[in-house]
Amino acid sequence: MTVRVGVIGAGWIGHEHIRRLTHTVTGARVVAVTDIDAARAEEAAAPVGARVYANGAELIAADDVDAVLVTSWGPTHAEHVLTAIAAGKPVFCEKPLATTAEDCLRIVEAETAHGRRLVQVGFMRRYDAGYRKMRQVIASGRIGEPLIVHCAHRNPTVPESYTSAMAALDTAVHEVDVLRWLLDDEIVSTQVLIPRATSKRFTHLKDPQIMLFETAKGVRIDLEVFVNCQYGYDIQCEAVGEEGLVRLPDPATVGVRTSGRHSTEVLTDWVSRFRDAFDTEFREWIAGLAAGAEPTGPSAWDGYAATVITAATVEALESGRVVATDLKPRPAFYGGAA
Ligand code: NAD
Ligand code: ISE
Numbered sequence: 333m334t335v336r337v338g339v340i341g342a343g344w345i346g347h348e349h350i351r352r353l354t355h356t357v358t359g360a361r362v363v364a365v366t367d368i369d370a371a372r373a374e375e376a377a378a379p380v381g382a383r384v385y386a387n388g389a390e391l392i393a394a395d396d397v398d399a400v401l402v403t404s405w406g407p408t409h410a411e412h413v414l415t416a417i418a419a420g421k422p423v424f425c426e427k428p429l430a431t432t433a434e435d436c437l438r439i440v441e442a443e444t445a446h447g448r449r450l451v452q453v454g455f456m457r458r459y460d461a462g463y464r465k466m467r468q469v470i471a472s473g474r475i476g477e478p479l480i481v482h483c484a485h486r487n488p489t490v491p492e493s494y495t496s497a498m499a500a501l502d503t504a505v506h507e508v509d510v511l512r513w514l515l516d517d518e519i520v521s522t523q524v525l526i527p528r529a530t531s532k533r534f535t536h537l538k539d540p541q542i543m544l545f546e547t548a549k550g551v552r553i554d555l556e557v558f559v560n561c562q563y564g565y566d567i568q569c570e571a572v573g574e575e576g577l578v579r580l581p582d583p584a585t586v587g588v589r590t591s592g593r594h595s596t597e598v599l600t601d602w603v604s605r606f607r608d609a610f611d612t613e614f615r616e617w618i619a620g621l622a623a624g625a626e627p628t629g630p631s632a633w634d635g636y637a638a639t640v641i642t643a644a645t646v647e648a649l650e651s652g653r654v655v656a657t658d659l660k661p662r663p664a665f666y667g668g669a670a
Pocket of ligand 2: 487506559602
């Protein structure tokens with residue numbers, strides 16, 4: 333069976349995912365596209381023979397759209413996801429699920445009332461081979477109980493429109509999700525330390541930032557977010573346990589020896605760093621839908637948790653205080669721990 337997908341939002345990542353669904357993932361076809369910028373929608377739809385719709389609601393209602401992919405701006409996600417749930421159609425939503433906890437809870441309530449999982453959130457790191465291996469090692473008990481996790485999330489540069497709050501909302505949100513999943517634990521408090529600022533940034537921006545999270549089991553996590561590090565796109569993660577540690581591998585690359593030097597490449601963007609993870613994420617989503625199964629990836633509840641925890645981190649940044657995350661109790665519908 334071919335899963336016919338309608339895409340809402342034909343920007344950067346919308347284009348990426350349309351290409352992926354068309355050329356990399358088997359069993360999927362992009363049949364519909366919409367964007368508030370009609371020219372962009374046309375440009376994305378034409379090469380794959382998809383139909384252009386005037387808006388998300390019309391696209392979701394189309395008879396030949398089996399599943400919906402939301403890749404529009406964050407503040408528009410909730411409306412599209414809720415419309416898809418009301419239509420009973422599976423919906424993959426790029427992060428964030430919604431920009432407020434209230435909207436995330438509306439989605440959780442709508443999905444729970446529907447009685448079957450429809451929503452998957454685009455936290456692609458759960459599909460990265462290195463993170464998956466780390467999770468297996470931690471779950472196997474080989475390093476003993478995890479105690480501390482050290483992380484870094486570095487981007488070479490960001491545009492002037494990037495704000496200090498986005499370090500949590502847009503960037504650290506990936507660690508927030510993947511750490512909850514890696515540790516099978518919940519983040520209960522958050523704090524932000526502001527080191528000396530890099531001079532290679534826009535003056536409005538606090539960069540780098542050090543985020544400190546505590547989990548329900550007492551694990552302490554330090555995360556450096558440095559979005560103007562200049563040298564590359566660099567993601568680091570090391571979990572220290574009672575009997576050992578496990579570290580995220582750097583992407584495989586050749587070592588080059590020349591002119592008295594040995595060098596290896598550092599990637600420079602998230603598209604290439606997580607290309608395989610994005611591919612696996614969509615292969616598994618489409619295969620599940622084709623088999624008539626409920627999605628097994630990051631859920632609406634995970635999207636809610638990530639939005640609450642990153643909002644608390646912004647509050648911690650602005651207040652200088654340790655902020656409790658105060659998540660609601662997890663509904664039985666979404667299974668066990670994080
Ligand atoms: P973008 O600005 O390049 O594209 C967004 C597109 O959505 C634009 O073309 C815009 O016109 C369109 N749009 C806005 N509102 C709309 C609406 N109501 N209906 C239809 N189209 C609408 O942004 P982007 O970089 O592609 O990011 C899009 C989303 O993907 C964001 O939520 C972002 O956080 C997420 N994202 C995820 C990752 C990841 O690593 N998983 C990476 C980048 C972006
Ligand atoms: C971007 O939106 C992403 O999702 C990338 O994965 C992240 O590294 C970057 O910092 C964000 O701006």
